[in-house]
Amino acid sequence: MPMTIDTEHVAGSPQIAVISLIGELDASNFELLVANVRQAYDDGARGLVLELTELTFMASSGLVALYSAVRIMRGEAPPDPEAGWGALHEMAEDHDPDAAPAVRLAGLQPPVDRVLERTGLKRLFDSRPTRADAIESIQGT
Amino acid sequence: MSGAATRTLRIPAEVARMGELRAFVRSSADAAGLAPAAVADLVQAVDEAATNIIVHGYEGTAGEILAHARRRNGRMEVRLIDWCRPFDPTAVPEPDLSIPPLERKPGGMGVHLMRAGADAVHHRVRPDGGNELTIVRVIDRQPGED
Numbered sequence: 001m002p003m004t005i006d007t008e009h010v011a012g013s014p015q016i017a018v019i020s021l022i023g024e025l026d027a028s029n030f031e032l033l034v035a036n037v038r039q040a041y042d043d044g045a046r047g048l049v050l051e052l053t054e055l056t057f058m059a060s061s062g063l064v065a066l067y068s069a070v071r072i073m074r075g076e077a078p079p080d081p082e083a084g085w086g087a088l089h090e091m092a093e094d095h096d097p098d099a100a101p102a103v104r105l106a107g108l109q110p111p112v113d114r115v116l117e118r119t120g121l122k123r124l125f126d127s128r129p130t131r132a133d134a135i136e137s138i139q140g141t
Numbered sequence: 142m143s144g145a146a147t148r149t150l151r152i153p154a155e156v157a158r159m160g161e162l163r164a165f166v167r168s169s170a171d172a173a174g175l176a177p178a179a180v181a182d183l184v185q186a187v188d189e190a191a192t193n194i195i196v197h198g199y200e201g202t203a204g205e206i207l208a209h210a211r212r213r214n215g216r217m218e219v220r221l222i223d224w225c226r227p228f229d230p231t232a233v234p235e236p237d238l239s240i241p242p243l244e245r246k247p248g249g250m251g252v253h254l255m256r257a258g259a260d261a262v263h264h265r266v267r268p269d270g271g272n273e274l275t276i277v278r279v280i281d282r283q284p285g286e287d
Contacts, residue, residue: 002160024163027156027192057163057181059188060251111181118257119250 003029003055005036009045012139014102017045018131024057030065034078037069046102047138048073051131053107058115066125070103104134147211154195154204154223162208163188166219169210173217175280183278186258187219189251190230190274198225198272216260217278224271229264230255 003023010016017040025033037048048069068078105127108116116122128134150165152158166187170180191206198204207222233252256262261277 024160026159026188028159057184059192060254063250110178115254118254
């Protein structure tokens with residue numbers, strides 16, 4: 001499997017899970033990321049930082065995992081992984097920045113950033129330069 | 142990669158093998174002199190194409206994908222050969238990205254990334270069955286190069 005997933009909990013209000021993806025997110029492992037987010041939510045996390053500094057590749061299936069993460073942190077069921085673009089379409093429809101869930105992307109690298117740009121979905125994900133910025137943006141100072 | 146040398150990789154049609162395919166494309170494209178951003182684009186295009194073959198072509202049944210990579214006439218070409226039913230991803234309609242996401246029709250996310258990462262994609266049904274998909278990326282000339 002070309003990816004390692006590390007989860008760390010950060011105390012505070014709300015409790016945050018920092019999930020670090022190291023390697024390549026693709027069709028073989030995007031469901032594993034969804035399972036890790038689900039576990040973090042079940043363990044009490046209500047904020048999520050996806051630390052992507054060491055994520056060197058993301059396939060289109062990774063977008064479905066990112067969307068699933070947002071849904072799970074809202075307390076909703078993740079979408080059918082087979083729904084693909086349809087699932088993201090649905091996400092765009094109910095995207096409300098004022099009710100944005102506490103999910104942040106941190107440390108986006110160019111190849112992954114390009115996937116978000118090229119699919120027109122970058123604006124749907126709140127992205128911060130570093131993990132510390134991302135945590136602060138959820139918990140405040 | 143020098144001259145018209147072709148590198149070949151044959152893998153089972155399983156998503157768990159895509160990392161191997163990406164490494165093959167990355168090392169071939171690096172050796173051919175593609176710039177890092179172009180290498181990443183080609184890797185993305187080939188991954189999306191091969192994943193499509195596995196998910197929509199073989200549909201979970203056992204099979205193989207044969208990949209050839211070569212540099213030719215200032216272009217890097219990756220050819221994917223499969224033995225599944227005829228499927229032409231270049232015929233999948235392109236999503237209109239000028240339309241806001243919430244107004245778009247669903248479909249074609251992986252195929253869109255395949256096209257976006259390539260300068261050209263060609264498909265043909267092989268006479269003995271299966272598909273041949275050629276993904277092309279132009280190699281930018283370096284300063285001082287002929």
